[in-house]
Amino acid sequence: MIRPVLRLKPGRQFPFLSRHPWVHAHALADEGRNLNCGDVVDLIDHDGNWVARGVINPQSRLRVRLYGYDQSTEIGPDLWRDRLDRAIARRRISGPMNPEGAERLVFSESDLISGLIVDRYADCLGVQFTAGGLLKWKDEILEHLKTTLGARGIVVRVDEKTAKHEGIDPLEASHGSDDLTGTVEYVQNGLRLTVDLSGGQKTGGYLDQRINQEIAAGYMRGRRVLDMCCYQGGFGLPAAAKGAASVLGVDTSASALAAAAQTAQQNSIENVTFEQGDCFDWLKDAVENGQQFDAVILDPPRFAGSRHQVDSAMRAYRRINASAIDLLPPGGILVTCSCSGRVSRSDFLNMLMDVGRRRRRDLVMLENRGPAPDHPVAISCPESDYLKCVIAEVQ
Template identity: 55%
Template sequence: MVTFNLMQPTSASTDASHWQIRTRPNRHFPFLSRHPWVLASTLAHDTLRPILKSDASDQALQASADDSAQPTTPQPKYGDVVDLLDHDGNWIARGLINPESRLRIRLYVFAKELAIDSQLWSSRIDQAVARRRLMGTANPEGGERLIFSESDLLSGLIVDRYADCLSVQFTGAVLLPFAEHLVQEVQAAAAKHGTPCTKVLVRMDEATVKHEKVSEDDLRQLESLTSIEETDSTVWYQHNGLEMAIDLQDGQKTGGYLDQQNNHAAAAAYMKGRRVLDICTYTGGFALAAARAGASEVVAVDSSERALAIAQRNAERNQLTNVRFEQGDCFHDLKERHQRGEQFDAIILDPPRFAGSRKQTEAALRAYTRLNASAVDLIPPGGILVTCSCSGRVSRSDFLNMLVDVGRKRRRDLVVLESRGPSPDHVFAISCPESDYLKCIVVQVM
C-alpha cells in the first residue's frame, strides 16, 4: 500500500525504492526523443533490479547497469523511481513505475543528475502556471487549465481552475505518493500568479482506478485531500462573457470543457440569425454562445439528463430564451430529424472521444463519417458545419480526409473556413504528439 507521507521525496536513498530496467532491443528510440510513456510491451522485464543504498553513486549505477540482470524480489510498488536503460545498458531517462499498469513507466527527467523529488514537482508546477500567464493576466472569475499532464512535463496530473476552485484529476497512480505535496504546490502557484483558490476537489475517475489498479484505501486517501463538500460541488465561473455552472464531482473530465472555450466564441461568430442545432451540447458551451450571438433559434441535444439540467440552468442564469434542450443519442437524433425533413442553417458536432486507443482509430473514423454525413443532410447550401474531434489517435489530416469522404458520399462541396485547435492554455508537448488532440473545423457546406 502506498504511504501518503507526501512531503518526503522518493529517492535512491531508500532500499528497493529505486529501480532500473532495460528496454527490449531497438525499442528505446521514442524515449531518446523524450516521449514520456513506456508501455509494458517495450520492456525486458527480466532486467528489472533494485538500486540499493550501496549503489547510490554514479559509478555504482553504471556498474550495476553492466552486470548480468537477475529477477528481483521484492517487486516495486507504484510511485517507485526507476531508471530506464536501453538494451545495451545505456542510461536514457528516469521516471516512476506502476508494475500493474499497461503504461508501465512515466518518464519525467532526461538528465541523470536530476532527482524525482518534491523540488522537481514544485518547479514544474510553478513553470506550468507561469506559462499560462505569458498570455496575459487571467480573469480570477474565469476558467483555465493550469496543468496539462504530459504537455507540462507532469504526466498523470491535470488541474483546471474554475473561479476560486481547483479541480485536480490524477490520471496516473505513480503520482499518488506525492499527491498531497502536488495539491499544495498547485494552490501556492495559483496564488503566486494572481488567481488564489480557496477550494479544491481531488479525483481519479473509475476507468483510471481500474486500469492503474488503485486500491480503495489509496483512493480514499487521495479523495480526502478535497476541501469542498459533496453538496457544494457545483461551481459558477465566467465563460466567454457568460455565467456558467459545472459539476466538479460528477461532471466529465474535470467538470467542464475548457479546451473548447475559444472555439465556442469563434463558432458563435457564424451563428447570428441562423437556426442552429448543437449535438452533444453537454452543459451548453457552443449552444449558449450561439444564442448570445444572435442565433434565431438553438436546439441543443445531449444524452445526459444531468448535463442538460445544468445547461438549462445556465441558459436561465444568462436570460437566454432562444435556446431549448432535448435529450437524445447523437446518431439517432440526426437520423430522425432527416426523416422528418428538418433543416438547420448551422450544425455543431462535439461528440465524445471515439478512439481511446490506436486499434480503435478506424472505427472512430467510421463513426465521424456517419455523424458528419448525417449532419450535412440537414444543412442547406451555404450553411455552416462546426465539427470537432477530441480523439488524440485521430490526426488532423485523418479528420480532414474524413470530411473529404463525407463530401464525396453526399456530393457536396465542403469549404473550410477555420481549422482550429484547443484554447491556448491547453499547450502540447512536441515530444508527445498525443497531447495535440483537439480538432475544431468550421466548414461552409455548399
Template identity: 50%
Template sequence: MNSHPDQPSSDLSTPAGQSQPLTLRTKPNRHFPFLSRHPWVLATAIADRGKKGGERRADASSKPSAGEREFVAAAGPADPPAETPELGDAVELLDHDGNWIARGLYNPASRLRLRLYSFSRNEAIDDAMFARRIDEAIGRRRLTTPSNLRETGERLIFSESDRISGLIVDRYADCLSVQFTAAALLSRGPLLIEQVLQAASKHGTPCQRVISRIDAATARHEGVTSGRVAEVESWSRGISLDQAVVPGSQESDTVWYQHNELKMAIDLRDGQKTGGYLDQQANHAEAARYMEGRRVLDICTYTGGFALAAARAGASEVIGVDSSEKALEMAQRNATENSLTQVSFQRADCFDDLKARRAENESFDAVILDPPRFAGARRQVDAALRAYARLNMSAIDLLPPGGILVTCSCSGHVSRADFLNMLVDAGRKRQRDIIILQSRGPSPDHPCAVSCPESDYLKCVIAQVQ
C-alpha cells in the same frame, strides 16, 4: 574527454553508501521514442527482468544442458535476482545495451508501466522537481491569459504537456479541480495540491477551494482500489458534495465561473473530465461569430458551451441535444442564469437524433458536432473514423447550401490529417463541397508537447457546406 552528463551511458555507478538504482531495459530497438523524450513506456516495450543490470527470457519448458550446468558450477553462485520495483518507485530506464535514457515512476499494475519525468541524469524525481514544474506550468499560462480574470476558468496543468504526466488541474474561479490520472503520483498527492495552490496564488489567481478526484476508468487502468479513490477525494476542501446547488454558493458540488462572458456552472462531482470543457472555450466563442440570425443544432451539447455561445451571439433558435439527463439539466440552468430564452435542450442519442430529423425533412442553418472521444486506443481509429464520417454525413444532410458545419474530434489517436480526410470522404459521398473557414485546436491554456503528439488531440473545423 568526458562525455556529456545527459548522453546515454552504461555507467550506473552511485556514491558510496547508496544502493544501486532500480533499472529497467527496453526491448531491442524499442528505445527510440524515449530518446525523443516521449514520456510513456508501455509494458510491451520493457524487456524481461533477470539479474541486476540485465534481463533474461523466462522459459519454464527449457532446461540447462550438461555443458551449461558445468559452466554455471564453475562460475560460482549466481547474483541475487534484481529487485522488483513497486508502485511509485523511481526507476532508471536503459536501452537494451544498458545505456541510460531517462528516469520515471513505476506502476506494476498499469499497462503504462513507466512514466518518464527526467531526461537528465542530474535531475532527480523529487518534491523540488514537481514544485518547479508546477510553478513553470502556471507561469506559462500567464503568457496568454492575464491574471486579473479571476472569475474565469482555465487549465493550469496539462499532464504531459507541462512535463507532469498524470496530473491535470483546472481552475474554475477560485476553485481548483484536480484530477490524478497516474497512480504513481498519489503518494505525493497532498504535496502536489499544496504546490498548485501556492503557485496559483503567486501568479495572480489565488484559490480557496479544491476538489480532488480520480475517475473510475483511470482507477481501473491504474490499479487503484476504491479505498484509495476515497482517500484521493478526501483531499478536497471547501466543497460539500451533499448540499443543494445554489448559484454562487461557497459550499456546493457546483461551481459557477465566467465562460466567454457567460455565467456557467460545472458539476465537480459527476461532470466529465474535471467538470467542464475548457479546451473548447476559445472555439465556443469563435464558432459563435458565424451564428447570428441562424437556426442552430448543437449535437452533444453537454452543458451548453457551443449552444449558449451561439444564442448569446444572436442565433434565432438553438436546439442542444445530449444523451445525459444531468448534463442537460445543467445546460438549462446555465441558459436560465444567462436569460437566454431562444435555446432549448432535448435528450437523445446523437446518431438517432440526426437520423430522425432527416426523416422529418428538418433543416438548420448551422450544425455543431462535438462528440465524445471515439478512439481510446490506436486499434479503434478505423472504427472511430467511420463513426465520425457517419455523424458528419448526417449533419450535412440537414444543411442547405451555405450552411455552417462546426465539427470536432477529441480523439488523440485520430490525427488532424485523418480527420480532414474523413471530411473529404463525407463530402464526396454526399456530393457536397466542404470549404474550411477555420481549422482550430484547443484554447491556449492547453499547450502541446511536441515529444508527445497525443497531447495534440483536439480538432475543431468550422466550414461552409455548399
C-alpha cells in the same frame, strides 16, 4: 543514489530518446513487477546505455512515466514544485489571469508532469490524477498548488476508469475546504456558469473548447442552429446569446441537459431548447423527416480511446458528419469536432473530404482550430495534440 534499473527490449529506445514520456510494459525486457507503485527507476536501452528516469506503476500497462532525460534530474517534491510553477507561468504568456474565469493550469504530458491535470474555476481547483505513481507525492503537490494559487479549496479525483487501468482505488476528496460539495460559479464567454467539481466530468467540466465556442458563435448570428452532443451547452449557449435565431441542443445525458437549461435561465437566454436523444438515431430521423438547419455543431465524445478503435471511430465520424451535411442547405455552416487523440488531424480532414465526395457537396474550410492555449501540445508526445475543430461552409 542507487535506483532500480529497467532494460528496454532491442530497438525500443527511440521514442524515449525523442523524449516521449510513456513506456508500455511490452517495451520492457524486465517489466518491473517486483517494484512498488511510485518507485523512481532508471531506464536503459538493451545495450545498457542510460536513457531516462521515471516513476513505475507495476499494475499499469503504461508501466513507466518518464520525467527526466538528464541523469542530474532528481524526481521528487522539488521537481514537482518547479514544474508546477513553470506550468502556471506558461499560462500567463498568453495574457493575465481572469480571477472570475476558468483555465487549465497543468496539462499532464504537455507540462512535463505526465498523469496530472489541474483546472482552475474562479478561486477553486479541480485536480485529476491519472497516474497511480504520482499519488506518492499527492499531498506535496496539492499543498504547493493551494499555497501558490491561494485557492479557496481543491477537489481531487481519480475516476473509476483511471483507477481500473492504474490498479489503484478511485478517489474523491477535498483539500483545504469543506464547502466544495456544491457548485462553483465562474464566467466564460460572457456567461455566468456553474461547475460541479465532484459530480461533473473529468475535473468538473471541459475548458479546451471555450475559445472555439466563442469563435463559432460569431458564425451563428441569425441562423437556426442544431447543437448535437451539446452536453451542458458549451457551443449552443454562447451562440444563442450572441445572435443565433434559435438553438436546439441534443444530448443523451438528462443531467447535462438540465444543467444547460438552468444556465440558459440564469443568463436570460430564451432562444434555446433542448432534447434528449442519441446522436446517430436523432440525426438519422431528422434527415428522414426532411428537417433543415442553417448551422450544425458536432462535438461528440471521444470515439477512439485506443489505436484498436480508430477504424470504428472513423466510421462514426463519417456517419454523423454525413447526416449533418444532409441537414444543411447550400451556404450552411458546419462546426465539427473530434477529441480523439488517436485520430490525427489529417485523418479527420480526409474523413470530411470523403463525406463531401459521397454527398456530392463542397466543403470550404473557414477555420481549422485546436484547443485553447492553456492546453499546449508537447511536440514529443503527439497524443497531446488531440482536439480538432473545423468550421466549414457547405455548398
